[in-house]
Amino acid sequence: MSIQYKVSPRAYALPILHAAKYSSSTVCGVLLGKVDAQEVEVVSAIPFFHHWTALTPMLETALQQAEIYATLNDLKIVGWYQANEHDDDVTVHDNAIKVTDLIRQRIPQAVIFIVDDRKTDSSDKKESSILPYIFSENQWRANKLAFTKESNFGFTYEETVPKVRGLFSTSAYNKVVDFDDHLEDVSLDWFTSPELKI
Amino acid sequence: MSRLDSAAVVEELQSYRLTNERKSERVAALGARLIREKQLSKLGEQVWPIYEQIAVAAFDVGDLELANHCIAQLRTRFNEKSLRFKRLTGMKLEAEGKLGQAQAVYDSILEQDETNMLASKRQIALFKERRKDQEAMEALTKYLDTYYDDHEAWLELCHLYLSKHAYEQAAFCCEELLLLQPGNHIFHLKYAEIMFTLHNYPLALKQYCKVLELCKDHVRALYGLDLCASKLLESKDTEYAQDLHALAKERLLDVYSAKGTNDTSKVVQTYLSMV
Numbered sequence: 001m002s003i004q005y006k007v008s009p010r011a012y013a014l015p016i017l018h019a020a021k022y023s024s025s026t027v028c029g030v031l032l033g034k035v036d037a038q039e040v041e042v043v044s045a046i047p048f049f050h051h052w053t054a055l056t057p058m059l060e061t062a063l064q065q066a067e068i069y070a071t072l073n074d075l076k077i078v079g080w081y082q083a084n085e086h087d088d089d090v091t092v093h094d095n096a097i098k099v100t101d102l103i104r105q106r107i108p109q110a111v112i113f114i115v116d117d118r119k120t121d122s123s124d125k126k127e128s129s130i131l132p133y134i135f136s137e138n139q140w141r142a143n144k145l146a147f148t149k150e151s152n153f154g155f156t157y158e159e160t161v162p163k164v165r166g167l168f169s170t171s172a173y174n175k176v177v178d179f180d181d182h183l184e185d186v187s188l189d190w191f192t193s194p195e196l197k198i
Numbered sequence: 199m200s201r202l203d204s205a206a207v208v209e210e211l212q213s214y215r216l217t218n219e220r221k222s223e224r225v226a227a228l229g230a231r232l233i234r235e236k237q238l239s240k241l242g243e244q245v246w247p248i249y250e251q252i253a254v255a256a257f258d259v260g261d262l263e264l265a266n267h268c269i270a271q272l273r274t275r276f277n278e279k280s281l282r283f284k285r286l287t288g289m290k291l292e293a294e295g296k297l298g299q300a301q302a303v304y305d306s307i308l309e310q311d312e313t314n315m316l317a318s319k320r321q322i323a324l325f326k327e328r329r330k331d332q333e334a335m336e337a338l339t340k341y342l343d344t345y346y347d348d349h350e351a352w353l354e355l356c357h358l359y360l361s362k363h364a365y366e367q368a369a370f371c372c373e374e375l376l377l378l379q380p381g382n383h384i385f386h387l388k389y390a391e392i393m394f395t396l397h398n399y400p401l402a403l404k405q406y407c408k409v410l411e412l413c414k415d416h417v418r419a420l421y422g423l424d425l426c427a428s429k430l431l432e433s434k435d436t437e438y439a440q441d442l443h444a445l446a447k448e449r450l451l452d453v454y455s456a457k458g459t460n461d462t463s464k465v466v467q468t469y470l471s472m473v
Binding site: 024052054055056057058060061064065068069072085086094171182183184185186187189190191192 | 220223258329360361363365388390391392394395402417418421422425426453454457458459461462464465466468469472
Protein backbone atom coordinates (compact mmCIF):
# COMPACT_ATOMS: atom_id res chain seq x y z
CA MET A 1 0.00 0.00 0.00
CA SER A 2 1.59 3.22 -1.09
CA ILE A 3 0.84 6.56 0.51
CA GLN A 4 -0.55 9.26 -1.78
CA TYR A 5 0.99 12.73 -1.70
CA LYS A 6 -1.09 15.68 -2.87
CA VAL A 7 0.76 18.95 -3.39
CA SER A 8 -0.97 22.31 -3.44
CA PRO A 9 0.21 25.15 -5.70
CA ARG A 10 1.59 27.13 -2.76
CA ALA A 11 3.65 24.20 -1.48
CA TYR A 12 5.04 23.68 -4.98
CA ALA A 13 5.65 27.38 -5.66
CA LEU A 14 7.32 28.60 -2.47
CA PRO A 15 10.51 26.53 -2.64
CA ILE A 16 11.00 27.46 -6.30
CA LEU A 17 10.32 31.17 -5.74
CA HIS A 18 12.50 31.24 -2.63
CA ALA A 19 15.33 29.71 -4.68
CA ALA A 20 14.78 32.30 -7.42
CA LYS A 21 14.94 35.22 -5.00
CA TYR A 22 18.33 34.08 -3.69
CA SER A 23 19.58 32.34 -6.80
CA SER A 24 23.24 32.16 -5.82
CA SER A 25 22.63 30.65 -2.36
CA THR A 26 21.32 27.54 -0.72
CA VAL A 27 17.76 28.15 0.49
CA CYS A 28 15.61 25.96 2.71
CA GLY A 29 12.46 25.76 4.76
CA VAL A 30 9.76 23.46 6.08
CA LEU A 31 6.69 22.00 4.42
CA LEU A 32 3.32 22.13 6.16
CA GLY A 33 0.40 19.85 5.62
CA LYS A 34 -2.17 17.35 6.82
CA VAL A 35 -1.68 13.64 7.31
CA ASP A 36 -3.97 10.63 7.51
CA ALA A 37 -3.48 6.92 7.02
CA GLN A 38 -3.56 6.99 3.23
CA GLU A 39 -2.61 10.47 2.26
CA VAL A 40 -0.29 13.38 2.93
CA GLU A 41 -1.55 16.73 1.70
CA VAL A 42 1.33 19.21 1.41
CA VAL A 43 -0.51 22.49 1.79
CA SER A 44 2.16 25.14 2.15
CA ALA A 45 5.75 25.93 3.04
CA ILE A 46 7.53 28.31 5.41
CA PRO A 47 10.82 29.69 4.05
CA PHE A 48 13.64 29.66 6.58
CA PHE A 49 17.11 30.65 5.36
CA HIS A 50 19.18 31.90 2.48
CA HIS A 51 22.51 32.18 4.29
CA TRP A 52 24.43 30.58 7.19
CA THR A 53 22.48 27.39 6.43
CA ALA A 54 25.13 25.24 8.13
CA LEU A 55 24.65 26.99 11.50
CA THR A 56 22.19 25.80 14.12
CA PRO A 57 20.91 28.42 16.58
CA MET A 58 18.39 30.11 14.28
CA LEU A 59 17.38 26.70 12.96
CA GLU A 60 16.31 25.72 16.48
CA THR A 61 14.35 28.95 16.85
CA ALA A 62 12.73 28.73 13.41
CA LEU A 63 11.68 25.10 13.87
CA GLN A 64 10.04 25.81 17.22
CA GLN A 65 8.21 28.86 15.91
CA ALA A 66 7.13 27.03 12.74
CA GLU A 67 5.76 24.24 14.96
CA ILE A 68 3.74 26.75 17.00
CA TYR A 69 2.41 28.41 13.84
CA ALA A 70 1.46 25.03 12.35
CA THR A 71 -0.45 24.00 15.48
CA LEU A 72 -2.31 27.31 15.56
CA ASN A 73 -3.41 26.64 11.99
CA ASP A 74 -4.31 22.96 12.34
CA LEU A 75 -1.36 21.89 10.26
CA LYS A 76 1.71 19.78 10.87
CA ILE A 77 5.32 20.05 9.72
CA VAL A 78 5.41 17.27 7.14
CA GLY A 79 8.76 17.85 5.51
CA TRP A 80 11.67 20.02 4.44
CA TYR A 81 12.61 21.73 1.21
CA GLN A 82 15.98 22.83 -0.05
CA ALA A 83 17.50 24.35 -3.17
CA ASN A 84 21.24 23.70 -3.19
CA GLU A 85 23.81 26.32 -4.15
CA HIS A 86 24.66 24.66 -7.47
CA ASP A 87 21.52 24.29 -9.54
CA ASP A 88 22.40 20.85 -10.86
CA ASP A 89 22.96 19.46 -7.36
CA VAL A 90 19.70 17.69 -6.62
CA THR A 91 21.01 15.56 -3.78
CA VAL A 92 19.86 15.63 -0.18
CA HIS A 93 22.53 17.22 1.98
CA ASP A 94 23.43 16.36 5.58
CA ASN A 95 21.66 19.36 7.07
CA ALA A 96 18.41 18.35 5.38
CA ILE A 97 18.74 14.77 6.59
CA LYS A 98 19.36 15.90 10.17
CA VAL A 99 16.29 18.11 10.29
CA THR A 100 14.04 15.58 8.60
CA ASP A 101 15.18 12.85 11.03
CA LEU A 102 13.54 15.00 13.71
CA ILE A 103 10.42 15.53 11.61
CA ARG A 104 10.17 11.82 10.85
CA GLN A 105 9.98 11.00 14.53
CA ARG A 106 6.47 12.43 14.49
CA ILE A 107 5.54 12.03 10.85
CA PRO A 108 7.11 8.89 9.39
CA GLN A 109 5.74 9.82 5.95
CA ALA A 110 7.82 13.02 5.93
CA VAL A 111 9.03 14.19 2.54
CA ILE A 112 11.95 16.30 1.28
CA PHE A 113 11.45 18.56 -1.74
CA ILE A 114 14.64 19.35 -3.65
CA VAL A 115 14.36 22.16 -6.18
CA ASP A 116 15.69 21.24 -9.61
CA ASP A 117 16.02 24.60 -11.30
CA ARG A 118 17.13 23.11 -14.59
CA LYS A 119 13.53 22.05 -15.05
CA THR A 120 12.14 25.55 -14.46
CA ASP A 121 13.52 26.66 -17.81
CA SER A 122 12.46 23.53 -19.63
CA SER A 123 10.33 23.66 -22.74
CA ASP A 124 8.23 20.78 -21.41
CA LYS A 125 5.41 22.77 -19.86
CA LYS A 126 4.48 20.03 -17.43
CA GLU A 127 7.91 19.09 -16.10
CA SER A 128 8.11 19.57 -12.36
CA SER A 129 10.90 21.63 -10.80
CA ILE A 130 10.45 19.80 -7.50
CA LEU A 131 12.08 16.41 -6.98
CA PRO A 132 10.55 14.73 -3.90
CA TYR A 133 12.51 12.30 -1.71
CA ILE A 134 10.88 9.65 0.49
CA PHE A 135 12.56 7.68 3.28
CA SER A 136 12.31 3.98 2.65
CA GLU A 137 14.51 1.05 3.65
CA ASN A 138 16.85 3.26 5.65
CA GLN A 139 17.58 5.73 2.88
CA TRP A 140 16.24 8.86 1.28
CA ARG A 141 15.19 7.94 -2.24
CA ALA A 142 14.35 10.29 -5.09
CA ASN A 143 10.92 9.81 -6.58
CA LYS A 144 11.82 10.55 -10.20
CA LEU A 145 8.37 9.66 -11.50
CA ALA A 146 6.69 12.18 -9.23
CA PHE A 147 3.88 14.23 -10.73
CA THR A 148 3.53 11.91 -13.71
CA LYS A 149 0.38 9.87 -14.28
CA GLU A 150 1.66 6.66 -12.66
CA SER A 151 3.06 8.30 -9.58
CA ASN A 152 1.81 8.55 -6.01
CA PHE A 153 2.73 12.25 -6.10
CA GLY A 154 0.14 14.54 -7.63
CA PHE A 155 -0.97 18.16 -7.72
CA THR A 156 -4.25 19.33 -6.24
CA TYR A 157 -4.54 21.74 -9.18
CA GLU A 158 -3.70 20.36 -12.59
CA GLU A 159 -2.12 23.50 -14.08
CA THR A 160 0.25 24.07 -11.15
CA VAL A 161 3.52 23.88 -13.12
CA PRO A 162 2.63 26.42 -15.84
CA LYS A 163 0.90 28.62 -13.27
CA VAL A 164 4.02 28.86 -11.13
CA ARG A 165 6.22 29.39 -14.16
CA GLY A 166 3.97 32.31 -15.07
CA LEU A 167 4.70 33.96 -11.72
CA PHE A 168 8.28 34.59 -12.82
CA SER A 169 7.21 37.19 -15.35
CA THR A 170 6.16 39.55 -12.54
CA SER A 171 9.24 38.80 -10.43
CA ALA A 172 6.86 37.44 -7.80
CA TYR A 173 9.81 35.74 -6.15
CA ASN A 174 10.86 39.08 -4.64
CA LYS A 175 7.79 38.87 -2.40
CA VAL A 176 8.94 35.73 -0.59
CA VAL A 177 9.83 36.46 3.05
CA ASP A 178 12.02 34.01 4.95
CA PHE A 179 13.15 33.85 8.58
CA ASP A 180 16.49 35.50 7.72
CA ASP A 181 14.51 38.44 6.23
CA HIS A 182 12.23 38.54 9.25
CA LEU A 183 15.17 38.68 11.67
CA GLU A 184 16.37 41.83 9.92
CA ASP A 185 12.90 43.41 9.95
CA VAL A 186 10.33 41.89 12.29
CA SER A 187 7.47 43.69 10.58
CA LEU A 188 7.82 41.17 7.71
CA ASP A 189 5.60 38.10 8.07
CA TRP A 190 7.69 35.03 7.25
CA PHE A 191 4.92 32.53 7.99
CA THR A 192 2.65 33.66 5.17
CA SER A 193 4.61 36.04 2.85
CA PRO A 194 1.37 38.01 2.54
CA GLU A 195 2.39 40.01 -0.56
CA LEU A 196 2.83 36.79 -2.50
CA LYS A 197 -0.45 35.77 -4.13
CA ILE A 198 -0.56 32.30 -5.59
CA MET B 199 13.26 59.24 -17.77
CA SER B 200 13.76 62.86 -16.71
CA ARG B 201 17.19 64.25 -16.03
CA LEU B 202 16.49 64.21 -12.32
CA ASP B 203 15.67 60.52 -12.40
CA SER B 204 18.85 59.59 -14.21
CA ALA B 205 21.00 61.40 -11.65
CA ALA B 206 19.27 59.47 -8.87
CA VAL B 207 19.82 56.21 -10.73
CA VAL B 208 23.50 56.97 -11.24
CA GLU B 209 23.80 57.71 -7.53
CA GLU B 210 22.01 54.48 -6.64
CA LEU B 211 24.39 52.51 -8.87
CA GLN B 212 27.33 54.20 -7.22
CA SER B 213 26.06 53.25 -3.76
CA TYR B 214 26.01 49.60 -4.81
CA ARG B 215 29.60 49.91 -6.05
CA LEU B 216 30.61 51.29 -2.66
CA THR B 217 28.85 48.69 -0.54
CA ASN B 218 29.65 45.86 -2.96
CA GLU B 219 26.09 44.57 -2.65
CA ARG B 220 25.06 41.92 -5.11
CA LYS B 221 21.85 43.47 -6.45
CA SER B 222 22.26 42.22 -9.97
CA GLU B 223 18.62 42.17 -11.02
CA ARG B 224 18.13 45.81 -10.07
CA VAL B 225 21.46 47.00 -11.49
CA ALA B 226 20.86 45.22 -14.79
CA ALA B 227 17.35 46.66 -15.06
CA LEU B 228 18.45 50.21 -14.18
CA GLY B 229 21.47 49.93 -16.44
CA ALA B 230 19.39 48.75 -19.36
CA ARG B 231 17.09 51.75 -18.90
CA LEU B 232 19.95 54.24 -18.74
CA ILE B 233 21.36 52.79 -21.95
CA ARG B 234 18.01 52.71 -23.72
CA GLU B 235 17.32 56.32 -22.84
CA LYS B 236 20.82 57.35 -23.82
CA GLN B 237 21.60 58.84 -20.43
CA LEU B 238 25.16 57.63 -20.19
CA SER B 239 27.05 59.52 -22.88
CA LYS B 240 26.96 62.83 -21.01
CA LEU B 241 28.75 61.37 -17.96
CA GLY B 242 32.22 61.59 -19.50
CA GLU B 243 34.90 59.49 -17.80
CA GLN B 244 32.47 58.58 -14.99
CA VAL B 245 30.69 56.23 -17.34
CA TRP B 246 33.31 53.47 -17.49
CA PRO B 247 32.89 52.00 -13.97
CA ILE B 248 29.15 52.09 -14.61
CA TYR B 249 29.46 50.07 -17.82
CA GLU B 250 31.65 47.59 -15.94
CA GLN B 251 29.09 47.37 -13.13
CA ILE B 252 26.19 46.81 -15.52
CA ALA B 253 28.17 44.19 -17.43
CA VAL B 254 28.88 42.20 -14.25
CA ALA B 255 25.23 42.43 -13.20
CA ALA B 256 24.19 41.36 -16.70
CA PHE B 257 26.46 38.29 -16.44
CA ASP B 258 24.81 37.46 -13.12
CA VAL B 259 21.27 37.55 -14.49
CA GLY B 260 22.22 35.91 -17.80
CA ASP B 261 21.51 38.92 -20.02
CA LEU B 262 24.41 38.42 -22.41
CA GLU B 263 23.07 40.96 -24.91
CA LEU B 264 23.24 43.73 -22.33
CA ALA B 265 26.68 42.56 -21.19
CA ASN B 266 28.00 42.51 -24.75
CA HIS B 267 26.74 46.04 -25.35
CA CYS B 268 28.59 47.29 -22.25
CA ILE B 269 31.78 45.51 -23.21
CA ALA B 270 31.57 46.97 -26.72
CA GLN B 271 31.26 50.46 -25.21
CA LEU B 272 34.22 49.81 -22.90
CA ARG B 273 36.25 48.58 -25.84
CA THR B 274 36.05 52.04 -27.40
CA ARG B 275 38.16 53.27 -24.50
CA PHE B 276 40.13 50.22 -23.28
CA ASN B 277 41.68 47.06 -24.69
CA GLU B 278 43.33 43.92 -23.32
CA LYS B 279 46.34 45.93 -22.16
CA SER B 280 44.12 46.99 -19.28
CA LEU B 281 44.12 43.98 -16.96
CA ARG B 282 40.88 45.17 -15.44
CA PHE B 283 39.20 45.12 -18.85
CA LYS B 284 40.82 41.79 -19.62
CA ARG B 285 39.32 40.30 -16.48
CA LEU B 286 35.90 41.40 -17.69
CA THR B 287 36.39 39.50 -20.95
CA GLY B 288 37.27 36.47 -18.83
CA MET B 289 34.04 36.87 -16.87
CA LYS B 290 32.11 37.05 -20.15
CA LEU B 291 33.59 33.67 -21.11
CA GLU B 292 32.59 32.32 -17.69
CA ALA B 293 29.03 33.56 -18.21
CA GLU B 294 28.96 31.81 -21.57
CA GLY B 295 30.08 28.58 -19.91
CA LYS B 296 33.47 28.59 -21.64
CA LEU B 297 35.39 27.84 -18.46
CA GLY B 298 38.57 26.61 -20.14
CA GLN B 299 38.92 29.80 -22.18
CA ALA B 300 38.17 31.91 -19.12
CA GLN B 301 40.88 30.05 -17.22
CA ALA B 302 43.33 30.88 -20.03
CA VAL B 303 42.49 34.59 -19.78
CA TYR B 304 43.10 34.66 -16.02
CA ASP B 305 46.29 32.63 -16.37
CA SER B 306 47.61 35.15 -18.87
CA ILE B 307 46.74 38.08 -16.58
CA LEU B 308 48.64 36.42 -13.73
CA GLU B 309 51.58 35.75 -16.03
CA GLN B 310 51.81 39.48 -16.65
CA ASP B 311 51.15 40.43 -13.05
CA GLU B 312 51.18 37.64 -10.48
CA THR B 313 49.84 39.96 -7.79
CA ASN B 314 46.65 40.72 -9.67
CA MET B 315 43.94 40.17 -7.06
CA LEU B 316 41.03 40.32 -9.50
CA ALA B 317 42.37 37.44 -11.58
CA SER B 318 43.33 35.40 -8.50
CA LYS B 319 39.80 35.66 -7.22
CA ARG B 320 38.27 34.67 -10.55
CA GLN B 321 40.49 31.58 -10.56
CA ILE B 322 39.15 30.64 -7.16
CA ALA B 323 35.62 31.23 -8.43
CA LEU B 324 36.36 28.87 -11.34
CA PHE B 325 37.39 26.12 -8.91
CA LYS B 326 34.06 26.57 -7.16
CA GLU B 327 32.14 26.46 -10.44
CA ARG B 328 33.92 23.23 -11.36
CA ARG B 329 33.04 21.73 -7.93
CA LYS B 330 36.71 21.62 -7.00
CA ASP B 331 36.10 22.92 -3.49
CA GLN B 332 39.31 21.45 -2.08
CA GLU B 333 41.39 23.30 -4.68
CA ALA B 334 39.38 26.46 -4.06
CA MET B 335 40.14 26.28 -0.34
CA GLU B 336 43.84 25.68 -1.01
CA ALA B 337 44.02 28.57 -3.45
CA LEU B 338 42.21 30.84 -1.00
CA THR B 339 44.54 29.86 1.82
CA LYS B 340 47.53 30.69 -0.38
CA TYR B 341 45.94 33.99 -1.42
CA LEU B 342 45.29 34.89 2.21
CA ASP B 343 48.93 34.19 3.11
CA THR B 344 49.69 37.33 1.11
CA TYR B 345 46.48 39.32 1.35
CA TYR B 346 45.61 38.56 5.00
CA ASP B 347 43.56 41.75 5.28
CA ASP B 348 41.14 40.87 2.50
CA HIS B 349 37.99 40.30 4.50
CA GLU B 350 35.99 39.24 1.44
CA ALA B 351 38.42 36.35 0.96
CA TRP B 352 38.21 35.32 4.64
CA LEU B 353 34.41 35.32 4.33
CA GLU B 354 34.58 33.14 1.22
CA LEU B 355 36.94 30.68 2.92
CA CYS B 356 34.67 30.61 5.97
CA HIS B 357 31.72 29.86 3.73
CA LEU B 358 33.57 26.98 2.04
CA TYR B 359 34.60 25.49 5.39
CA LEU B 360 31.02 25.72 6.65
CA SER B 361 29.73 23.97 3.55
CA LYS B 362 32.04 21.08 4.48
CA HIS B 363 30.98 21.24 8.15
CA ALA B 364 34.58 22.12 9.11
CA TYR B 365 33.38 24.34 11.95
CA GLU B 366 36.72 24.72 13.73
CA GLN B 367 38.38 26.01 10.56
CA ALA B 368 35.41 28.28 9.89
CA ALA B 369 35.78 29.64 13.42
CA PHE B 370 39.43 30.42 12.71
CA CYS B 371 38.40 32.47 9.65
CA CYS B 372 35.94 34.34 11.81
CA GLU B 373 38.64 35.08 14.36
CA GLU B 374 40.76 36.63 11.60
CA LEU B 375 37.78 38.72 10.52
CA LEU B 376 37.30 39.92 14.08
CA LEU B 377 40.95 40.97 14.25
CA LEU B 378 40.46 42.97 11.06
CA GLN B 379 37.18 44.57 12.01
CA PRO B 380 36.57 44.27 15.76
CA GLY B 381 33.68 46.73 15.62
CA ASN B 382 31.73 44.80 13.01
CA HIS B 383 28.76 43.31 14.85
CA ILE B 384 27.91 40.93 11.98
CA PHE B 385 31.28 39.19 12.35
CA HIS B 386 30.69 38.80 16.09
CA LEU B 387 27.25 37.41 15.26
CA LYS B 388 28.65 34.90 12.82
CA TYR B 389 31.24 33.81 15.36
CA ALA B 390 28.54 33.44 18.01
CA GLU B 391 26.51 31.19 15.72
CA ILE B 392 29.53 29.03 14.83
CA MET B 393 30.34 28.67 18.55
CA PHE B 394 26.72 27.71 19.24
CA THR B 395 26.87 25.10 16.47
CA LEU B 396 30.01 23.72 18.15
CA HIS B 397 28.03 23.56 21.43
CA ASN B 398 30.35 26.11 23.00
CA TYR B 399 27.52 27.94 24.73
CA PRO B 400 29.55 30.09 27.14
CA LEU B 401 31.58 31.64 24.31
CA ALA B 402 28.51 31.97 22.10
CA LEU B 403 26.78 33.80 24.93
CA LYS B 404 29.67 36.24 25.29
CA GLN B 405 29.69 36.93 21.57
CA TYR B 406 25.93 37.48 21.43
CA CYS B 407 26.34 40.00 24.25
CA LYS B 408 29.05 41.74 22.23
CA VAL B 409 26.71 42.00 19.25
CA LEU B 410 24.06 43.61 21.45
CA GLU B 411 26.66 45.97 22.88
CA LEU B 412 27.56 47.10 19.35
CA CYS B 413 24.01 47.09 18.00
CA LYS B 414 21.17 47.59 20.43
CA ASP B 415 18.21 45.20 20.26
CA HIS B 416 19.65 43.21 17.37
CA VAL B 417 16.85 40.66 17.00
CA ARG B 418 18.95 37.74 15.77
CA ALA B 419 21.35 38.24 18.67
CA LEU B 420 18.49 38.49 21.15
CA TYR B 421 17.13 35.13 20.00
CA GLY B 422 20.65 33.68 20.23
CA LEU B 423 21.14 35.12 23.71
CA ASP B 424 17.81 33.65 24.84
CA LEU B 425 18.83 30.20 23.50
CA CYS B 426 22.34 30.26 24.99
CA ALA B 427 21.16 31.50 28.36
CA SER B 428 18.52 28.78 28.53
CA LYS B 429 21.17 26.13 27.86
CA LEU B 430 23.38 27.55 30.61
CA LEU B 431 20.75 27.93 33.32
CA GLU B 432 21.96 24.79 35.05
CA SER B 433 25.61 25.59 34.57
CA LYS B 434 27.55 26.75 37.61
CA ASP B 435 30.22 28.49 35.55
CA THR B 436 28.02 31.05 33.93
CA GLU B 437 26.89 33.87 36.14
CA TYR B 438 23.96 35.95 35.14
CA ALA B 439 22.52 33.28 32.81
CA GLN B 440 19.13 33.72 34.38
CA ASP B 441 19.31 37.51 34.19
CA LEU B 442 20.44 37.47 30.56
CA HIS B 443 17.71 34.95 29.77
CA ALA B 444 15.07 37.27 31.20
CA LEU B 445 16.61 40.32 29.54
CA ALA B 446 16.60 38.69 26.09
CA LYS B 447 12.94 37.75 26.43
CA GLU B 448 12.01 41.21 27.67
CA ARG B 449 13.77 42.97 24.81
CA LEU B 450 12.26 40.64 22.22
CA LEU B 451 8.72 41.18 23.53
CA ASP B 452 9.36 44.93 23.42
CA VAL B 453 10.63 44.89 19.83
CA TYR B 454 7.73 42.74 18.64
CA SER B 455 5.08 44.79 20.38
CA ALA B 456 6.48 47.87 18.63
CA LYS B 457 7.00 46.42 15.15
CA GLY B 458 5.70 42.87 14.79
CA THR B 459 2.48 41.88 13.07
CA ASN B 460 -0.33 40.42 15.17
CA ASP B 461 0.15 36.91 13.84
CA THR B 462 3.91 36.74 14.29
CA SER B 463 3.73 38.36 17.74
CA LYS B 464 1.29 35.70 18.84
CA VAL B 465 3.70 32.93 17.84
CA VAL B 466 6.65 34.75 19.39
CA GLN B 467 4.85 35.20 22.71
CA THR B 468 4.10 31.48 22.84
CA TYR B 469 7.70 30.70 21.86
CA LEU B 470 9.17 32.96 24.54
CA SER B 471 6.94 31.52 27.22
CA MET B 472 8.60 28.13 26.65
CA VAL B 473 11.99 27.85 28.33
